[in-house]
Amino acid sequence: MVLTTSCAPQGSTSQGREISSLYDIFLWIAAGVFLVTAGLIAWSIIRYRAKPGDDDLPEQFHQNLKLEVTWFAIPQILVVVLFVLSAFALNEVNEESPEPDAVVDVTGFQWGWRFTYDGSGKEVVGTPQEPAKVLVPVGNVSFVLTSADVVHSFYVPDFLIKRDAVPGRDTRIDVNVDAGVYDGVCAEFCGLLHARMPFTIEAVSQEAFQQWLQEPPEGVARGDG
Ligand SMILES: [Cu+2]
Structure with missing residues (x-):
């Protein structure tokens, strides 16, 4: 199954199709980031909401190295991957044909x-x-x-x-x-x-x-x- 951003034009040139598939990659990665982020927020709200009679503060701490490395590394990897894919697409789009028709x-x-x-x-x-x-x-x-x-x-x-x-x-x-x-x-x-x-x-x-x-x-x- 080909998943595409159905409302956007798919491009009627080979350069356009290159850009269109880049859009699709961005869209699906953005959708994944949204689902994970919104999902974690929803889970935290439900899981850690104060219950009746829960009058004490929970354990207070700061710094969680594993967590911090993870939420630093994932966006960095995404940015690098998208940057490289964009650079390849840009190269292709800007390429000049040696013998145009x-x-x-x-x-x-x-x-x-x-x-x-x-x-x-x-x-x-x-x-x-x-x-x-x-x-x-x-x-x-x-x-x-x-x-x-x-x-x-x-x-x-x-x-x-x-x-x-x-x-x-x-x-x-x-x-x-x-x-x-x-x-x-x-x-x-x-x-x-x-x-x-x-x-x-x-x-x-x-x-x-x-x-x-x-x-x-x-x-x-x-x-x-
Ligand atoms: Cu004008």
């Missing part, structure tokens, strides 16, 4: 996103009235993020990864994406129309992607561009 330059601006595709001249610009809808191929996709004005944040919830788009700096995230349609938003308050900069990324086959790259911009196709 597509490189997409993404520029956030007030208020929308510009997607340009390396070497093809393809460009899609979203606006608050018409958010960007772009295609990527299934497989390794490299997003190179930057901003034209203030700090924006490129967030596709299904990818389980969020990265800032910072003016004057390129930030790269590589994902190995499954086929599907994924909605994204700006996750950094960047001005009045911050909420009006959603975008959609559709991951399709390499052939369909290549075909889309060749298509002229919509306005030109209709002859009114």
